[in-house]
Amino acid sequence: MNNLDKNSIINMENTAKYQPRSKLNVSFSTADRDSAVFVFNVTKDNKPLLLSTENVTGHIALKHSDGSFVKDTLHFTEPDINGRFEYYLPNDILKREGTVTMQIFISEKGNSNVTVAERIVTFDIEKSIISQISAETKLQYIVEYDELQAIIANRITDIEDNMANAEDYVSQLEQVREKGLTDIEIAKTDNIKTLNDLADIRLEEMNSKASEYSSKFDADKQYMDEKHESFKESVLNSEVVTQGESEEWQKHKMTQSNGDRIRISDINPVNLESGYYQMWRMKNAPVGNDDSGTYWNIDVTTAFDDVKQIKAVLSYTGQTFQKNIHKGNDSGWKKLVSLPLDEEIETQNSAESRANETLTDANQYTDEQINNKHFILFDGNVSGTGKGFTLDDDIYNYNMLFVSGEFPGGVFTEPVLVKTIDNDLVIQRFNLSDDSGSLSKFYETLLTVIDNKNLKIKHDIAYNFETSKAISSSNVFAIYRIEGWK
Incomplete structure (x- = not known):
């Protein structure tokens, strides 16, 4: 293949997947005589398929939009087994402008029913426009x-x-x-x-x-x-560039011809078109005054519907600011925060992880503190005048006791400040009848402190307001639990 040839590479995968007919982004000229080349890479699993003239043959069919038809064979580019073919377009096809449909078959020799690879594509032939010369x-x-x-x-x-x-x-x-x-x-x-x-x-x-x-x-x-x-x-040989060759070129100048930023001054960057600029005496600067000679590196990109993004970097400090204009609405300058290389930006995941760790530590600390401050002195069931029971720790090691149990009016929890206990701990409750509230009684039980760890029910009495009579040894209180808090 000549170094001056115009070649287009087409990949042909040996696969069972459907390969749709495709429009190549390829255009030759009617002046490309003996220089328009297609190169076909036959691959399998994205690797060259080991093919040679010994085991396969390549066929190509070309149908021009004017009705002409050409059928030919492909040629291996090299004697090596590299799965590559090439084909020079005939001048009879190239001399007529229009669209060409091309079908390529790579088939196994000796068995016409086995097709290694097949593809149908289209490309264009444009008329050489001499008028594009000056x-x-x-x-x-x-x-x-x-x-x-x-x-x-x-x-x-x-x-x-x-x-x-x-x-x-x-x-x-x-x-x-x-x-x-x-x-x-x-x-x-x-x-x-x-x-x-x-x-x-x-x-x-x-x-x-x-x-x-x-x-x-x-x-x-x-x-x-x-x-x-x-x-x-x-x-x-005049090196004239055709319209087709320059169709995909960038038409807007983003920098100076040598690649440097475009140098400007005394302008508001909102009024700039897309490009990369070096600006001083910047109007409406994020920081500083409009007459400052400080260099700003300005990147401007525009988009459809009056959308523009402006990035401004203060050259000597590296401070970065950004302004977004959406549908003509200017949101103002915003400073972009940057960190030294040895610091990391905290993400939502890292923040959540730290919060979870903190909560776990706090819960653990709270549990430890509660466990150290709280202790179950008694857990059981005791009732009846004269009945005694033993605690699991000295009650005077705690600041507060909570005595829980049950009486005719329901369950109860009685807080007791330990320093107020002399020898006795009194529990009193009042209750009305559930249906009419007409029957009212007053209940009291007294726990006597025998020593620091032993208590006894000294009395359990009731008083009936309707009959104005007291009932001794009513035994209506049941003690279930005593908790100590430091």
Whole structure:
């Protein structure tokens, strides 16, 4: 393959997956004679498929939009087994502009039903537009070509006139010859040989003249063909860029020609188009005043619907600010926070993780503190006057006791401040009847502290307000639990 060839690489995967017909982003020119090349890479699992002329053959079919059709074979690019074919587009196809549909088959030799790879694609052939050469160059070539054409046309006219005269000469000679023969016949003279010699001389002169004009015509035609080929060669070698070749080029200047930022001053960056700028005396700067000579590096990008983003970096400090304009609404400058390399930005996940760790530590600390401050001194069931029970720790090691249990009115919890205990711990409760509230009673039990860990129910009495009678040893209280808090 020539280094100047225009080649397009097409990947053909040996796979069972459907490969849709695709429109290639490929366009050749009618001037690309003997230089338009397709290269086909046959792969399997994204690796070159080991193929050679020994086991496969490649076929290609080309159908032009004007109805013409070409069928040909592909060629291996190298003798190695690399799964690569190439195909030069025929000049008969290239010389006509339009759209070409191309179908490629890679099939196993000896078994026409086994297709290694197949693909159908389309590409375009654009007409070579000589008019894209500058007007001055085109005018110069056109004038030269017109002058050459005029010279050749005049020479052809001269040749045609001379040839016409030659026919007249032959006609006149024939007439003279006929007249001479008539005169000889009439006169019966011996001048026949003289007349024939004269006629031969005249014919030889005319043939010589005709050969001379014919040779000159051939030379002029060759000269004209050489000039025509020179003209075409000069156009092809002029490095003219066609419209198709420049179609995908970036049309907006983002930097200076050497790649540096575009230097400007005394302007509000909101009024800039897309580009990269170096600005001083920046108007409406995020920090500083409008007359500051400090350098700002400004990046501006614009989008549809009056959307613009401006990034401003203060050159000597690296402070970064950003402004967003959405549908014409300016949200103002916002400073972007940056951290030293040895610091990390806290993310939502890291913050949540730290919060969970803190909560776990707090819960653990709270549990430890509660466990240290709280202790179950008694857990059981004791009731009845005179009944005693033993605690699991000294009650005077705690600041507060909570005595829980049950009486006719329901469950109860009695807080007791330990320092207020002398020898007895009193629990009193009041209750009304559930249905009418008419029956009311007052209940009291007294726990006597035998020693620091032993208690006893000293009495359990009730008083009936309706009958105004007291009931001793009613035994209605049941003690279930005593908790100590430090």
